[in-house]
Amino acid sequence: MRTTVKKLEPTKVQLTITADKDDLNPFLNKTRNDIAKRVNVPGFRKGHVPARVVDARFGYATIVSESLNDAVPAFYGKAMDAKKLHAMNQPQFDVKDIPSSAEDNTKLKFTAAVEIRPEFTLPDPSTLTISVPNSDVTEEDITKHLEDLRHRFGSLVGVDRPAKKGDFVSIDLTAKIDGKDVDSQSGVSYEIGSGTMLDGMDEALEGLSAGEKTTFEAPLSAGKHKGEKAIIEVTANSVKQEELPELDDDFAQEASEFATLDELKDSIRKQSLLDAAARQADEARDAFIARLEEGLDIPVPKDALELAAKEQLNRMVPNTDKASDDDKKKAKEIAEKDLRDQMVLDNLTEALDIVVNQSDVYEFLAAVAQQYGLDPSQFINAIIRNRQLESAVSEVARQKGMIAGMRQAKFLDADGEPVDLSQFLGKDEEEAKKDDSVQAASEAAAAADKITKEGVKKTATKKAAKSAAAKSTE
Numbered sequence: 001m002r003t004t005v006k007k008l009e010p011t012k013v014q015l016t017i018t019a020d021k022d023d024l025n026p027f028l029n030k031t032r033n034d035i036a037k038r039v040n041v042p043g044f045r046k047g048h049v050p051a052r053v054v055d056a057r058f059g060y061a062t063i064v065s066e067s068l069n070d071a072v073p074a075f076y077g078k079a080m081d082a083k084k085l086h087a088m089n090q091p092q093f094d095v096k097d098i099p100s101s102a103e104d105n106t107k108l109k110f111t112a113a114v115e116i117r118p119e120f121t122l123p124d125p126s127t128l129t130i131s132v133p134n135s136d137v138t139e140e141d142i143t144k145h146l147e148d149l150r151h152r153f154g155s156l157v158g159v160d161r162p163a164k165k166g167d168f169v170s171i172d173l174t175a176k177i178d179g180k181d182v183d184s185q186s187g188v189s190y191e192i193g194s195g196t197m198l199d200g201m202d203e204a205l206e207g208l209s210a211g212e213k214t215t216f217e218a219p220l221s222a223g224k225h226k227g228e229k230a231i232i233e234v235t236a237n238s239v240k241q242e243e244l245p246e247l248d249d250d251f252a253q254e255a256s257e258f259a260t261l262d263e264l265k266d267s268i269r270k271q272s273l274l275d276a277a278a279r280q281a282d283e284a285r286d287a288f289i290a291r292l293e294e295g296l297d298i299p300v301p302k303d304a305l306e307l308a309a310k311e312q313l314n315r316m317v318p319n320t321d322k323a324s325d326d327d328k329k330k331a332k333e334i335a336e337k338d339l340r341d342q343m344v345l346d347n348l349t350e351a352l353d354i355v356v357n358q359s360d361v362y363e364f365l366a367a368v369a370q371q372y373g374l375d376p377s378q379f380i381n382a383i384i385r386n387r388q389l390e391s392a393v394s395e396v397a398r399q400k401g402m403i404a405g406m407r408q409a410k411f412l413d414a415d416g417e418p419v420d421l422s423q424f425l426g427k428d429e430e431e432a433k434k435d436d437s438v439q440a441a442s443e444a445a446a447a448a449d450k451i452t453k454e455g456v457k458k459t460a461t462k463k464a465a466k467s468a469a470a471k472s473t474e
Helices: 021-039 050-057 061-084 139-152 203-204 249-255 262-294 302-316 323-352 358-371 377-387 389-408 428-432 437-451 461-471
Strands: 004-011 011-020 092-099 108-115 127-131 155-158 168-177 178-193 212-219 227-243 411-412
Touching: 004 061, 011 061, 021 050, 021 061, 061 092, 061 108, 108 168, 108 302, 108 323, 127 262, 139 249, 139 262, 178 227, 203 212, 203 227, 249 262, 262 389, 302 323, 323 428, 358 377, 358 389, 377 389
Parallel strands: 127 411
Antiparallel strands: 004 011, 011 108, 092 108, 155 227, 168 178, 168 227, 212 227
């Protein structure tokens, strides 16, 4: 087999692959055997029909045509490996020449146009010193946690006065566009000043008493008419103010398993420290990837970017036909960063000679299944059936590569003190090698989950997981 490569764009190439008969014959023989097992030929047992009889009965052209379904992708994969090229999307094949008979010496020739990962060199992680914010917890943080807890155990009491900021109102609202009702809701509880509904809602509700109504104009924030301006009629059914419990030992006993307020505060402080350390690990991860990319001009393949941007937009807005220019711009920016980060981590994984074995992947998929509340065996089988295993393998490799690289880098806080990320990165490489592969894979999956904000955030695997989860549920 011979392969030539022509660069079409900075991130796109065309491979021309030529395979002689010796290369093609195994695929032809497999096709003949498959046909022989499916059909009945008088005088021969099923599965034992000679090749010449299969060729004569079904035609050599048919045999070659069926063989190409396996041969072309196999030759393409072999050529990509030999040329050390990394595909960023599916190739476009164009078969140029095929032999017309068993005696024809014409060689199989086809082209494959595909976008590839551009070449770039990353810095050695062991040479990097990276600054991250401190993971301090202040008394103000503890107080905020306590206030949040008080609100959870607060109660609403009706008041006979106009509504003000901080009150809770039960409202009915109707939205009209060009005089026609386009949406309506009843009995909605809303906190004035929270800013969680329509623009102008807070100003409209302040000063209303129970039973009163008003109108205002605002763009709709969701649904079929998202972004369109509508006339909103809102009625205040009731006005209630929140009453909070006193911060004392009685409250601690009601809100937790602790007997005193001091014990509750200590528990909140400890959890806050853990949360702060986790946030610091998130920031360290982002800073690590940003540092790897620093000073590098890494072009993103445009077709892969276009597809990723469409998928991102679908996740952002319910109706992409009505997506704003800002929505489209944001979707493209997110997709471009995701693809660039993936390419960087793939490059890092190869540079560090990261190896992914079966137990690594199964441990990872089991963790994802748990995240979606699915049976691990059914979920893994769904991933395999839907041919999404390759995405899972790539994601596991990226996570292991990121963890290995972060172990080598040096992290300092804002005061210049070393940051210990061992609880999130697990054991170092030498220690990990001493463990059996299943245990090492488990630690890698757990560590990756801790320092990845949304488990499988922004990866092809997340999309595969959702798809497989839906199919598995069905």
